[in-house]
Amino acid sequence: MTAAYTTQRLGGLDTLVVRGATDGLTVVVLHGYGADAFDLLPLRSELAAAKSTNWLFPHAPLEVEIGPHMTGRAWFPIDLMTMQLAMIAGKAPDLRRTSPPQLPKSCSMVAAMLAEFGSDLSRTVLIGFSQGAMIATALTLTAPTAAAGLAVLSGTLLDEAQWRTLAPARAGLRFVQSHGRGDPLLSFAAASQLNQLLNDAGWHGQFIGFDGGHEIPAQAISKCSQLLREAALALT
Numbered sequence: 001m002t003a004a005y006t007t008q009r010l011g012g013l014d015t016l017v018v019r020g021a022t023d024g025l026t027v028v029v030l031h032g033y034g035a036d037a038f039d040l041l042p043l044r045s046e047l048a049a050a051k052s053t054n055w056l057f058p059h060a061p062l063e064v065e066i067g068p069h070m071t072g073r074a075w076f077p078i079d080l081m082t083m084q085l086a087m088i089a090g091k092a093p094d095l096r097r098t099s100p101p102q103l104p105k106s107c108s109m110v111a112a113m114l115a116e117f118g119s120d121l122s123r124t125v126l127i128g129f130s131q132g133a134m135i136a137t138a139l140t141l142t143a144p145t146a147a148a149g150l151a152v153l154s155g156t157l158l159d160e161a162q163w164r165t166l167a168p169a170r171a172g173l174r175f176v177q178s179h180g181r182g183d184p185l186l187s188f189a190a191a192s193q194l195n196q197l198l199n200d201a202g203w204h205g206q207f208i209g210f211d212g213g214h215e216i217p218a219q220a221i222s223k224c225s226q227l228l229r230e231a232a233l234a235l236t
Contacts, residue, residue: 010114011112013110014058015117017117021051027053027055027124029041030060030126030132030136031129031131032154033064038057040057061105062076064077075131095190107142123235126151129154130186138159141166141167147173150176153220155186156186157190174205174227178217181210
């Protein structure tokens with residue numbers, strides 16, 4: 001059963017909040033394109049974390065159309081036509097040289113949400129899925145303070161030149177990364193390149209490649225639970 005939550009406006013983002021202890025670990029969970037915060041709220045009950053853990057599930061700031069009379073939320077716009085054409089051709093788009101203009105603003109809003117909640121990034125694990133994983137990775141790289149941990153679930157490599165420059169400053173950071181070998185939206189190859197970049201920069205983590213698509217496997221849930229336990233222990 002998902003723990004009771006409240007909805008608060010934090011840093012300009014409508015956020016589902018599950019409060020733990022003031023001195024507890026904070027976990028920020030960022031959803032993917034076209035979804036909303038409710039999409040990943042069940043992770044709260046699937047991940048093994050201390051009762052003192054604080055959970056923040058923000059809705060992304062942009063409203064986007066995802067079908068006839070249907071809308072979702074997004075952290076930055078994407079070119080749906082380009083992505084659809086790439087999928088028809090049987091390959092995911094290469095985003096390594098892409099730097100979405102909205103990305104820095106969305107990262108700033110997540111940071112402001114965290115600050116308004118009263119937690120510091122050094123006491124926070126960022127978990128992101130798909131586009132949310134891109135935001136989580138970018139914030140981890142660009143924030144003035146290192147996060148307590150990062151989980152990149154079906155994410156990808158953006159702005160490779162800048163990320164390669166920034167990553168060594170976060171050497172030693174604990175992370176979990178997972179990606180499906182059959183992911184039709186974001187390529188397994190690009191995810192592997194991101195993993196290599198982070199490991200080359202001295203980050204501490206592992207890559208969970210699995211037989212599946214654009215999803216979160218049980219192995220990732222297990223490793224994320226371990227990441228949360230380690231991060232919480234480091235705070236004591």
